[in-house]
Amino acid sequence: MPNPYSGGPDRSMIDLVGGDGGEINPAIYVDEDIYRRELEQVFGRSWLFLAHGSQIPETGDFVSTYMGEDPVLVVRQKDGSVVAFLNQCRHRGMRICRTDCGKARSFTCSYHGWAYDISGRLVHVPLEQEAYHGEIDKDAWGPVRVPRIASFRNLIFGCWDEAAPDLETYIGDAAWYMDVMFDRSGAGSELISGVHKWVIPCNWKLAAEQFASDMYHAPYSHLSAVLASLPDDASPADADWPQEGAQFRAPRFGHGTGFFASERGWEFNVNTMGRTIVDYLAGKYSDAAVQHLGELRGRQITGQHMTIFPNFSFLPGINALRVWHPRGPQEMEVWSMILVDSDAPDEVKAAYRDRITRMFGTSGIFEQDDGENWVEVQRVLRGHKTRQTSLNASMGKGHTEDRSEYPGIVSGMFSEEAARGFYQHWARMMAGQSWEELAQEPASACGKPDSGS
Amino acid sequence: MAFIASVEKSDLPLGAILKVETEVGPVAVCNVDGEFFAFSDTCTHGNWSLSEGWLDGHVIECTLHMAKFDIRTGCVLSPPATCPLKTFAVEDVDGEIRIELPAPDEGGEKK
Ligand code: FES
Ligand code: FES
């Protein structure tokens, strides 16, 4: 019987990832046509992270961000709600607001002065009587509104697609794993102000996929950063990482995470993260988290990496937060933020700012390792032969585990189950599957062979 | 004859601007270093509320196209506005800020 989930309107998209996400055709990282289709089918339909609520606490506070390559303004309204609209003037298409963030009473286009209120209504057209003879319908010419806005744990998401499931359904089982970071103490979270932004020449999926599924690279790619962080008198054994852990693949919609789970807590990472943060996470300050989330999520899950499909990634505990904005098939803009629990002591917040900038900031010692890998993967794909050569994402195929303590599809910590989930969902979206189809779990996700490929 | 509009002084902390609807149209009243000023709330360039604007000393800047006015005299300090703002006398009577307005038929605000 053909697998109904690997066929659909466009079989070729599914083939690009080997049917079940386990074999990757590198065209998905370089091809212009695939990229344009991605902006439409993936970024035009998925829930996308826009801003953290703490960035825009008061009326008129706004951030300027992107949904894929579409610039949007995200603005707090008088009634506390959030509105987002395209940062594109309806007169001749100028960017309405050219600053990164701020507090606005209105937005005025600097080209010819069309002006919009904070909800994106066109409120003023210069020379409306004299030049337009009073004939322009201002209500019809506001910037295009993002039709759906929703929040989860103060993370504001937007979605262009009226047919998409609500945000809660979209996040699904991934919520349990997100709470390790976003609902640690029950007091809520906030961003340390300032977004670091940089551009690197690689496809956005290389980063998003790695954060979803790749614990495998850490002991190799990051070895030098770990060793460099050891004090002179330390033995290499002090850099010994926990061996137990798990990986989660969302049954639907492409999210993934992996982590260590060990009674050793964060101690193994004290040389990179510092005593203050490690004590906060697993030592004397961690009782509130254990009370709120239980022992497993409050203290034992460490080193976690996670992606909410498509391009919102984070490292719970380390509290680095990322958006991978696509900039053509061969480039992305990284937006990097640091999150802290609202009720964390000041010295903990300060330690996060310093340590995480050092590890994962623009020139962070771990960031360099990851960026170098992604950029080299991309450079290698300048070749002719390299573009004909498929890549392997088969690790752990058919070896999901029954672990009642974890929701969703679970496998060992070293696995590419979540990568396959990411690529398979990507391919199904690219194939134009409807949300009803996308909501059905593909057979291959449970370790069963994909009979259709 | 003169009409009076009034606001509670306690509603106007330092640096605040309030919009008051009156018979002669909306009026903005503000507190600059403990001194109170009132002026027509509608920018003379377009139909936009100056109480939404940025107040810096005695200068109000319209957020729509950045016209600036001196709120003491109503003088235009920066285009695209060209017509001055109407200003109104203000009196502080026992914690009540009274704004003296012209009667609507005596050349009050048109809007
Ligand atoms: S392009 Fe914005 S006013 Fe003309
Ligand atoms: S409406 Fe005030 S400057 Fe244009």
Ligand SMILES: [Fe+2]
């Ligand atoms: Fe990494």
